[in-house]
Amino acid sequence: MTENNYWQAVALSRDLGVNPRRIWWNNRPLVLFRGAEGIAALIDRCPHRHAPLSAGRVVAGAVECPYHGWRFDGAGHCTHLPGLLDQMPRYRLPAFRAHEQGGIIYLSEGEPMGTPPAIDAAGTLRLRLMQSAAQGRLIDVAENILDATHTHFTHRGLLRGLSAKRYRVQVEVTGGPGWVEAAYSGEDRQQGIVSALLEGARVRTIGRYRAPGIAELEYWGPKGLVLSTTFHLRQATADMVEGIGILAGPHQGLWGWLKMQAFTPLFRIALAQDRRMLALAAANAGHGPAQAPLIGPLDFLRADMAAIDAGLLPAAATTPLRHQIEL
Ligand code: FES
Ligand SMILES: [Fe+2]
Numbered sequence: 001m002t003e004n005n006y007w008q009a010v011a012l013s014r015d016l017g018v019n020p021r022r023i024w025w026n027n028r029p030l031v032l033f034r035g036a037e038g039i040a041a042l043i044d045r046c047p048h049r050h051a052p053l054s055a056g057r058v059v060a061g062a063v064e065c066p067y068h069g070w071r072f073d074g075a076g077h078c079t080h081l082p083g084l085l086d087q088m089p090r091y092r093l094p095a096f097r098a099h100e101q102g103g104i105i106y107l108s109e110g111e112p113m114g115t116p117p118a119i120d121a122a123g124t125l126r127l128r129l130m131q132s133a134a135q136g137r138l139i140d141v142a143e144n145i146l147d148a149t150h151t152h153f154t155h156r157g158l159l160r161g162l163s164a165k166r167y168r169v170q171v172e173v174t175g176g177p178g179w180v181e182a183a184y185s186g187e188d189r190q191q192g193i194v195s196a197l198l199e200g201a202r203v204r205t206i207g208r209y210r211a212p213g214i215a216e217l218e219y220w221g222p223k224g225l226v227l228s229t230t231f232h233l234r235q236a237t238a239d240m241v242e243g244i245g246i247l248a249g250p251h252q253g254l255w256g257w258l259k260m261q262a263f264t265p266l267f268r269i270a271l272a273q274d275r276r277m278l279a280l281a282a283a284n285a286g287h288g289p290a291q292a293p294l295i296g297p298l299d300f301l302r303a304d305m306a307a308i309d310a311g312l313l314p315a316a317a318t319t320p321l322r323h324q325i326e327l
Contacts, residue, residue: 010105010234040075042076131242134240140278143299155274175316210308229267
């Protein structure tokens with residue numbers, strides 16, 4: 001992915017105070033800071049002697065380099081060069097578009113399409129904002145979030161029962177420009193602890209991938225959406241993926257709130273299980289002769305996710321597919 005014209009969640013508002021902060025995006029360090037005109041994001045490398053601006057401080061809405069004190073405003077213009085009496089030269093650092101909304105900081109390269117996604121949809125309660133990181137490539141991490149078939153093994157007992165029982169389900173794979181989804185229906189209630197806490201009968205589970213690296217899971221019950229999790233993932237460095245996760249669900253009163261409080265630590269355990277497996281697989285991938293991962297017959301989204309990342313229309317957009325599997 002070279003161009004990124006979508007808004008992408010990269011940090012939580014509560015983690016950016018008065019000091020500048022570094023984040024990684026596609027192998028580039030960026031500095032986030034609260035500028036005179038709101039959130040600002042620049043390349044985190046002073047053009048003078050390459051010191052990290054994130055190690056400096058924010059003065060009058062500009063980030064000040066810790067080495068010689070040059071200052072850069074939110075648009076990347078050098079606004080102050082200590083000791084200089086003559087006219088300021090025109091120096092400019094590359095700047096990214098930044099936007100803060102609902103406790104989340106979003107970035108975009110280039111002209112973003114539309115506004116950031118509304119995460120507080122009507123009747124929906126935002127339950128948790130979290131940050132997470134995993135080893136590997138973005139497509140592997142996104143696929144892991146959306147992949148239903150690993151839950152029997154990686155999350156045995158937590159998202160699934162201890163028994164090997166499986167149920168016949170229908171899978172519908174559809175897509176459009178920049179997105180692809182797999183909708184699972186006919187699933188009986190799952191047996192794990194998390195399912196027991198969260199759900200009555202589950203009617204439909206949807207796993208959706210959207211450019212640029214957004215993985216969404218939705219659990220639908222007979223009365224509507226029960227829970228949704230959205231992960232904005234970004235390739236931080238060559239082998240590290242970072243993400244902002246948003247857990248949301250309908251307003252359900254006190255009982256619903258209590259269930260969610262119980263759910264969060266279990267969700268974190270599931271994330272840790274996934275992180276461990278992703279790290280093992282990423283470390284192992286480099287051993288032996290170079291080999292692309294095999295796309296198995298139940299890996300419904302992988303090829304289309306790769307197409308979306310390459311800026312192509314996913315095959316499911318023109319040829320929706322239906323499958324029966326045991327899950
Ligand atoms: S390195 Fe930043 S001001 Fe000199
Ligand atoms: Fe998982």
